[in-house]
Amino acid sequence: MLSKTNTFTLSTVIAFAFSGAALAQEQIVKLAQVGPTTGPIAYVGKDLQNGANMAIEELNTKGITIGGKKIKFVLLTEDDAGDPKQGTAVAQKLVDQKVQGVIGHLQSGTSIPASKIYYDAGIPQISPGTTNPKYTQQGYNTTFRVVANDGQLAGALGRYAVQTLHAKKIAVIDDRTAYGQGLAQEFTKRAKAAGATIVATQYTNDKATDFSAILTSIKAKKPDVIFFGGLDAGAGPMLRQMKQLGIKAKMMGGDAICTTQLPKLAGDGLADDQVICAEAGGVQDAGRPALDAFKTAFKARYGHDVVIYAPYAYDALMTMVEAMQKANSTDPKVYLPALAKISHKGVTGTIAFDGHGDMKNATLTMYTYKGGQRTIIGVTK
Incomplete structure (x- = not known):
């Protein structure tokens, strides 16, 4: 007959066995976010980073299952300082770390040279801010953006x-x-x-x-x-x-x-x-409540207003993960075709790409400044 102590020990062993099995089913998915977090526009790069981080936190709170495994998303953040050489060095580092997708870079000068490195590795890249047309005109099927081009x-x-x-x-x-x-x-x-x-x-x-x-x-x-x-x-x-x-x-x-x-x-x-x-983006009146709700949540989380790119980084990451869910795989080769055909309802509007990776029906928001505050003139296409 087992003593109470032995019974507890056996129960503990069984509990650990089940816990180990559950942990074995959890899969780590590494996504990267890159932007300038040093230099003259470091605060813009930090805005980008915060938006991507909000998406990661939300996804991990929800508990996403892909391919029968519970997914834990990990965000790797890198600083490209707005410098093309540093941008390509960071891109190679992320490839070596086997990230499964990249949100970035912010500027055209870093996104364009880095895009070749991601393409060669087969890693999807969604930029939340790159607007130079050349970025999506290089013939790389891994290259996307969630804003209008120049x-x-x-x-x-x-x-x-x-x-x-x-x-x-x-x-x-x-x-x-x-x-x-x-x-x-x-x-x-x-x-x-x-x-x-x-x-x-x-x-x-x-x-x-x-x-x-x-x-x-x-x-x-x-x-x-x-x-x-x-x-x-x-x-x-x-x-x-x-x-x-x-x-x-x-x-x-x-x-x-x-x-x-x-x-x-x-x-x-x-x-x-x-x-x-x-x-390079914006929502019509029907979409404004979702964007306003994001901005409110962002301020509650970080203690200050969105600078500009946080909602686009958030949408870029959420779009990438939805493609994984549709493909039922976190393997870049498998979910890439789903990403190319995606139609994701984001806080900045519907994210859908043309054959180049540009936004379909991209919107633009015109602004001026009154009394020291940025003021919307209107949203156009």
Whole structure:
């Protein structure tokens, strides 16, 4: 006859045996998120990281089962510093770690060179912020984005400049990054097609904060609009210096200047309605409650508002996992075809890709700033 002690011991052994079997059925799935968490736009990269992390936390709370196994998602985060060389080094590191999918990179200059490395390894990559058309025009079936591209974004800005602002003379400045240069070139093309004259084309770099020489040259051309292909870290000081030089032109730009941080960076250089910018994404009225709910949850989780890309990183990761569920596999080779055909209802709208990995029916949100706050003008396609 077993003693009470022996009975407890046997019960414990049986319990551990069942526990071990359960643990054996749990599968770790490693997903990566990459963006600039050091450098001038580190806060934007952190926003991206926080959005992806919210998705991971939600998925692990729900308890997802794929292929008969309970999945535990692990997020590997890497800093590419917005630098192409560091971006490719990080990409190779993640390939070596055998990640099963990548959310990133943020900037075109890092996403484009890294995409070749992921493609060669057969690892799906969804960027939450890359807008340069080249990113999805390389023939890589592993490459996707959840935002509009520069052609779509620049088209909307070019039309707005001419048709709504009635701009006749436009000066263009770009920061020579893949993002800034690509956006400026597309905008120039679209603004000319709409009837505007480009009176000046100037170049800077993404680390610059002194634009006085460029702006002094531009001032003599008396432009109605200055288009800046660059980041908010450059747009802020540029707006202050425009005010100092008495330049009355409006500034236009893409999603990288269209952040909640711009008023802080520009200070008293930002007047009401002076900046018109477009974010590569956005929801119509019917979809706004879901996005608003995400923003509320984000603020409760992190103690501050979304900067810009967190919802897109969240949607990118959720889209990737839904593809795994549809394919009933976490193997990149198996779930990749499901990802290409996905239609995921996200907080930023419906995520569905064309044959290149671009968004079908991509939306754009036009913004201005009033009283130091980013204000929606409207959502367009």
